[in-house]
Amino acid sequence: MSFALPSVAVSAVPADGxxxxxxxxxxxxxxxxxxxxxxxxxEFTTRLEEVTDAADGRTAYVMCRVGGRSAQVTQFLVRQGVEAVxxxxxxxAWDAAGRPMVTDTDSPAFVL
Structure with missing residues (x-):
């Protein structure tokens, strides 16, 4: 069975997503x-309930540095019945598109 990974460009992520x-x-x-x-x-599998509760029926836009880890998590979530992309x-890509980033400190945000 083949599985098409649902994905979106950073420009398609709603500001309140x-x-x-x-x-x-x-x-x-x-x-x-x-x-x-x-x-x-x-920590994902041990915190799955926290994720599904937070999603609360909304689409989960899954993010990592370049897309590899988030692709695996997206596949897992979809197989659990969670709408995820x-x-x-x-x-x-988020940074390159000029989308806003924050830190928990006064330091400028950057992608590590």
Whole structure:
């Protein structure tokens, strides 16, 4: 059975969309999408209920650095019945498109 990965360009992610960031903590700390839910891929299966509760029927726009980890998480979520799409190009594409990023400190945001 073949599986087509649902994906979108960063320009298609709504400003108020539910972004799920699956990068590791040091990557998140460097810069992330404001309002995103941070669940590192390494913790994903143990925190699945937190993700499904946060999605609450909305599309989950899944993000990592370039799209590999988020593609795996997107496939997993879709197979669990969650509407999820991979963000093509991840945070590198987000940054290149000039989409806003924040940090939890006063340091400028960047993609690690």
């Amino acid at each position: 539910f972004v799920l960031d699956v990068r590791e903590s040091d990557e998140w700390a460097a810069g992330h999408v404001e309002g995103a839910l941070h669940v590192p891929m390494s 991979n963000i093509d190009g991840g945070m590198l």
